[in-house]
Amino acid sequence: MSPGIETGPFGSLDFCFVAHSPMSREKVIGPCHICGIEGELSFEHVPPRSAFNSRPVRVARGRQLFSTPNIDELRTERQNRGAGDYTLCERCNNNTGSWYGAAYSDWARQGMELLSRARGDPTLIYPYRILPLRVIKQVVCMFFSINAPDFRTRIPYLEEFVLARERKYLPDDIRIYAAYTTSPHTRSAGASGILYEAGGFTHGVIVSEIGCPPFIYVMTLDSESPDRRLGDISWFAHSGYAESRSIDVRLPVLPINTPYPTDYRTRDEIQKAAAMSAANAGRPDHERER
Numbered sequence: 001m002s003p004g005i006e007t008g009p010f011g012s013l014d015f016c017f018v019a020h021s022p023m024s025r026e027k028v029i030g031p032c033h034i035c036g037i038e039g040e041l042s043f044e045h046v047p048p049r050s051a052f053n054s055r056p057v058r059v060a061r062g063r064q065l066f067s068t069p070n071i072d073e074l075r076t077e078r079q080n081r082g083a084g085d086y087t088l089c090e091r092c093n094n095n096t097g098s099w100y101g102a103a104y105s106d107w108a109r110q111g112m113e114l115l116s117r118a119r120g121d122p123t124l125i126y127p128y129r130i131l132p133l134r135v136i137k138q139v140v141c142m143f144f145s146i147n148a149p150d151f152r153t154r155i156p157y158l159e160e161f162v163l164a165r166e167r168k169y170l171p172d173d174i175r176i177y178a179a180y181t182t183s184p185h186t187r188s189a190g191a192s193g194i195l196y197e198a199g200g201f202t203h204g205v206i207v208s209e210i211g212c213p214p215f216i217y218v219m220t221l222d223s224e225s226p227d228r229r230l231g232d233i234s235w236f237a238h239s240g241y242a243e244s245r246s247i248d249v250r251l252p253v254l255p256i257n258t259p260y261p262t263d264y265r266t267r268d269e270i271q272k273a274a275a276m277s278a279a280n281a282g283r284p285d286h287e288r289e290r
């Protein structure tokens with residue numbers, strides 16, 4: 001681990017798991033992830049710089065993520081300006097930042113204070129005072145940034161949702177879920193197909209995920225929630241642009257210990273699974289421990 005890189009009250013932010021293309025240090029030309037216009041791209045912090053993302057991070061990307069099952073051994077590169085990438089044109093970056101950035105940072109600050117007061121384990125419902133529509137629009141902007149440029153063409157409605165600042169409501173097939181996290185590891189994953197087992201059945205979902213203290217966000221695309229513990233915050237999109245509301249939020253606290261999207265296993269659970277897998281190696285199916 002690399003010591004001395006600190007963020008928020010939960011210690012060092014050692015790794016940022018990023019699953020998209022490598023970042024160039026040159027002037028970056030390409031399509032804006034929100035409006036699609038080709039041109040020079042500006043650096044978009046994800047989450048916003050003022051939401052506990054102004055310190056250096058160590059980033060593991062692409063194939064590096066799967067070079068070892070032990071996250072402490074991942075090869076990383078230092079990114080001094082915080083987590084993010086060159087993804088938005090100047091206009092989209094400035095507009096969405098000025099419309100939604102401050103409201104988002106306020107929500108993140110309240111979340112971080114709550115986690116800090118509750119020592120990382122909030123068990124009660126806590127009241128927030130926020131501008132819900134602006135918060136969820138910033139979250140959607142973050143999903144644009146961490147996904148590939150063609151994400152905008154897969155869900156055309158979302159471009160208008162963030163560029164028309166008064167626009168309310170998400171389409172029925174797009175849900176946004178949230179949880180708290182105090183993990184020193186952050187993770188972002190573009191739209192991915194995930195298989196998981198529940199109730200004796202294998203389920204398939206398409207999700208995109210951003211996890212960075214104090215929050216984890218999961219966007220589902222025409223899919224059910226991959227984890228019932230996550231709280232649905234899609235209703236934030238029902239408020240007006242200037243509507244400040246007192247809301248009660250109850251969210252679980254989930255860890256991030258692997259690069260795999262929506263994997264919220266604790267370190268103990270991961271070690272037990274690895275031990276069982278080793279014990280079962282070479283055994284016929286009917287003799288396997290489960």
Ligand SMILES: [Zn+2]
Pocket residue numbers: 032033034035036037088089090091092093
């Ligand atoms: Zn743009």
